[in-house]
Amino acid sequence: MKRRALGFVALACGAVLNCADVRPSMAWGDDGHKVVALVAQSFLEPDVRKRVNALLAADTDTLTAHDIASAATWADKYRDANIDNSRERTRQWHFVDIEIRNADLDSACFNHPAIPTGTPASDGPASDCVVDKILQFTVELADPATDAEERVAALKFLLHFIGDVHQPLHSSDDDDQGGNKKRVSASGFAAGNLHHFWDTEFVDQLGGDPKTIASDLIGHITKEQQTEWQSGGPADWAKETFAVSKSDAYGLLPPAGAHGNFRLTDDYVTAAANDVAIQLSRAGVRLAMVLSQALRKP
Numbered sequence: 001m002k003r004r005a006l007g008f009v010a011l012a013c014g015a016v017l018n019c020a021d022v023r024p025s026m027a028w029g030d031d032g033h034k035v036v037a038l039v040a041q042s043f044l045e046p047d048v049r050k051r052v053n054a055l056l057a058a059d060t061d062t063l064t065a066h067d068i069a070s071a072a073t074w075a076d077k078y079r080d081a082n083i084d085n086s087r088e089r090t091r092q093w094h095f096v097d098i099e100i101r102n103a104d105l106d107s108a109c110f111n112h113p114a115i116p117t118g119t120p121a122s123d124g125p126a127s128d129c130v131v132d133k134i135l136q137f138t139v140e141l142a143d144p145a146t147d148a149e150e151r152v153a154a155l156k157f158l159l160h161f162i163g164d165v166h167q168p169l170h171s172s173d174d175d176d177q178g179g180n181k182k183r184v185s186a187s188g189f190a191a192g193n194l195h196h197f198w199d200t201e202f203v204d205q206l207g208g209d210p211k212t213i214a215s216d217l218i219g220h221i222t223k224e225q226q227t228e229w230q231s232g233g234p235a236d237w238a239k240e241t242f243a244v245s246k247s248d249a250y251g252l253l254p255p256a257g258a259h260g261n262f263r264l265t266d267d268y269v270t271a272a273a274n275d276v277a278i279q280l281s282r283a284g285v286r287l288a289m290v291l292s293q294a295l296r297k298p
């Protein structure tokens with residue numbers, strides 16, 4: 001991927017965004033998740049794509065539309081709708097809080113709690129991490145014997161969680177709730193917290209709607225990157241994302257100013273937008289790989 005020029009990055013706020021609209025930040029915003037799904041879709045073989053679309057078309061849930069991009073936002077809507085206590089039951093599945101000062105994936109994953117035999121992954125323990133949930137839902141999606149409703153849920157959780165594990169502040173923590181407790185500002189942006197900037201503001205820096213962003217990213221993904229990224233599993237991806245967070249999301253932060261606030265420089269914003277472009281691209285390529293492995297006919 002080519003590094004983007006600063007000029008490209010400078011325009012977002014004010015022209016297309018309502019900068020006062022600072023949403024509560026829990027994950028890539030909807031746009032980030034849609035971009036990941038659209039990038040993935042472009043790498044799916046036709047028969048796998050057909051199977052994904054057929055599973056989604058049969059879904060009777062009404063929280064989102066059933067196209068792949070909308071379905072990738074479902075896990076957030078499901079959590080926020082608090083269906084059967086889904087807020088508490090699924091909230092922690094969206095991240096893995098690997099501590100910057102004491103990186104330990106296993107403890108960030110609550111030491112990988114087992115799911116009792118016969119229990120669907122969507123009814124698994126609340127204290128579990130995004131890495132484990134990706135593995136569990138992949139198994140369910142690949143197994144044609146999985147209950148039909150659970151299989152659709154598994155697909156929708158995967159569409160979303162493979163995005164989340166690539167969001168730097170979903171795979172790291174500085175004792176600040178993944179950046180939620182760090183107040184930041186930057187020229188041309190409404191002040192918000194660091195997590196929100198990575199969820200939403202830096203995605204918006206890539207310009208346009210999810211379709212436009214996705215096709216721009218797809219056009220820059222080289223064959224070599226594709227091959228390089230199609231390896232490892234969610235634990236490796238979480239560690240890679242953690243490294244991006246340690247070096248850039250937290251590592252490039254200027255010293256805190258008065259009242260503990262951080263003033264992001266233009267260079268920080270540029271580096272972050274570049275990181276987001278790469279992370280969304282990696283997530284899309286890997287989502288396509290997971291879906292292909294699960295749904296490709298032998």
Ligand SMILES: [Zn+2]
Pocket residue numbers: 026027028075076094160164
């Ligand atoms: Zn999420």
